[in-house]
Amino acid sequence: MTASRPPRPDGPLLGGRWRLGPRLGRGAQAETYLATEVARRAEVVVKRVRLGAGWKSFELHEREAKVLGQLRHPGVPRLLAALEEPPGVFNLVMQRMPGEDLREVSKRRRLGERELRDVLVRGLEILDYLATRSPPVVHRDIKPSNLVLDGDGALALVDFGGVADARPEGAGSTLVGTYGYMAPEQLHGQATAATDLYALGATIVALAGGIEPEDVPRKGLKMDLARHLPAMSPGLRSVLEAMVEPDPDRRPQRPREVAAMLAKASDRPPAAPAADAERARETVAVVAAPPRALAPARPIFVGMPEPLGALLRLSVLGVALGGWVGMALTAWTLRAIGWTVGLVSGGKTSPVRRATGDVAGVLVDGRDGFAELARRAVARRRR
Numbered sequence: 001m002t003a004s005r006p007p008r009p010d011g012p013l014l015g016g017r018w019r020l021g022p023r024l025g026r027g028a029q030a031e032t033y034l035a036t037e038v039a040r041r042a043e044v045v046v047k048r049v050r051l052g053a054g055w056k057s058f059e060l061h062e063r064e065a066k067v068l069g070q071l072r073h074p075g076v077p078r079l080l081a082a083l084e085e086p087p088g089v090f091n092l093v094m095q096r097m098p099g100e101d102l103r104e105v106s107k108r109r110r111l112g113e114r115e116l117r118d119v120l121v122r123g124l125e126i127l128d129y130l131a132t133r134s135p136p137v138v139h140r141d142i143k144p145s146n147l148v149l150d151g152d153g154a155l156a157l158v159d160f161g162g163v164a165d166a167r168p169e170g171a172g173s174t175l176v177g178t179y180g181y182m183a184p185e186q187l188h189g190q191a192t193a194a195t196d197l198y199a200l201g202a203t204i205v206a207l208a209g210g211i212e213p214e215d216v217p218r219k220g221l222k223m224d225l226a227r228h229l230p231a232m233s234p235g236l237r238s239v240l241e242a243m244v245e246p247d248p249d250r251r252p253q254r255p256r257e258v259a260a261m262l263a264k265a266s267d268r269p270p271a272a273p274a275a276d277a278e279r280a281r282e283t284v285a286v287v288a289a290p291p292r293a294l295a296p297a298r299p300i301f302v303g304m305p306e307p308l309g310a311l312l313r314l315s316v317l318g319v320a321l322g323g324w325v326g327m328a329l330t331a332w333t334l335r336a337i338g339w340t341v342g343l344v345s346g347g348k349t350s351p352v353r354r355a356t357g358d359v360a361g362v363l364v365d366g367r368d369g370f371a372e373l374a375r376r377a378v379a380r381r382r383r
Contacts, residue, residue: 011033014035014046014083017037017038018044018046018093020033021035021036022034030161032047033047033048046091047061047091047092048089048091049061049090050088050090060162060176064161065079065092067160068163069082071133075126075154076129076157076160080094097148097156098148098150099149099151100148100149100150101158102148104145106207113208116207116208117236117262123155123157124200124256127139127196127200131255138163138196139157139160139162139163140177140186140196141176141177143199146159147203164191180202183198183199193253194252194254195248198245200243201239201242201243205240209228221246222241225244235262238261239258239261239265242258
């Protein structure tokens with residue numbers, strides 16, 4: 001990534017809001033562009049798929065739009081809009097995650113063990129969020145270029161073009177991924193949360209050793225990390241060995257299992273500042289916590305005399321439940337109207353369909369806010 005700023009966006013205006021700019025990349029399925037939201041002058045990313053690219057490309061595009069539209073996590077780009085403009089060109093407008101991808105970072109310098117641990121912990125937290133969706137979400141293409149690190153150390157996972165729902169019947173026969181980072185089961189079209197764990201482990205191995213995973217020395221089918229990374233602390237190396245285990249049945253199945261292994265490792269990276277070490281312990285504790293402890297709700301009206309406090313909490317709960325139902329029903333109605341308009345217009349994008357989609361997205365955010373309010377109303381005070 002060069003220090004110079006990209007050319008000023010001068011392309012067509014999408015949806016009356018986003019001015020298309022220079023192309024950032026081109027893959028087998030889609031092209032990615034930088035764009036600017038004219039009103040706020042905020043940079044966004046636009047992924048474009050043309051109808052002639054093939055049915056499989058369009059299917060992956062539709063799946064990415066569906067999954068991203070349901071995800072709300074600071075380490076995952078927010079889907080802002082999905083629109084067909086011009087006819088036959090399908091666009092996903094997404095939040096641009098600040099920072100630089102780890103592929104570019106690794107070209108300039110080798111990451112130290114403390115940094116690698118931090119990337120691993122933050123990556124596990126994102127994967128834990130994906131794995132605890134219903135159904136679980138599998139990225140299927142984790143690699144250094146799809147992990148973005150900002151100046152404050154925050155990590156983001158981008159490019160959900162190969163995303164799949166990890167349903168019991170499997171992800172289908174589509175082969176998605178990058179050689180070297182793909183778990184062996186992906187060659188058979190299978191994908192689970194353990195598949196992403198393999199790719200994250202292979203990413204850390206690549207960043208630690210400075211070579212691609214396929215070039216790492218092997219013992220049979222396994223990476224020989226003791227030979228490849230002899231200077232790495234044994235605790236971290238053992239965690240990585242478990243993550244890149246070729247047999248998916250012998251590999252950790254959930255991100256929290258890996259976080260627990262990392263927390264139990266007896267060794268620690270040398271000369272870690274106290275603040276960084278404490279932050280790492282807190283992050284591991286959050287990832288390894290039980291599902292309901294990942295984001296504990298802060299109770300309201302703490303310290304208020306009873307039964308007044310209970311009456312107020314019940315009142316807030318009633319408002320929250322009513323608001324959630326109202327927002328959910330209104331969002332569903334607007335989306336139904338949008339789809340009906342789309343069917344009547346033969347699938348073409350119209351201002352009505354765009355407007356209903358945008359308003360429905362805002363209502364979904366409001367629904368989530370009411371859900372959080374309800375959680376706080378019923379939360380128990382921690383002792």
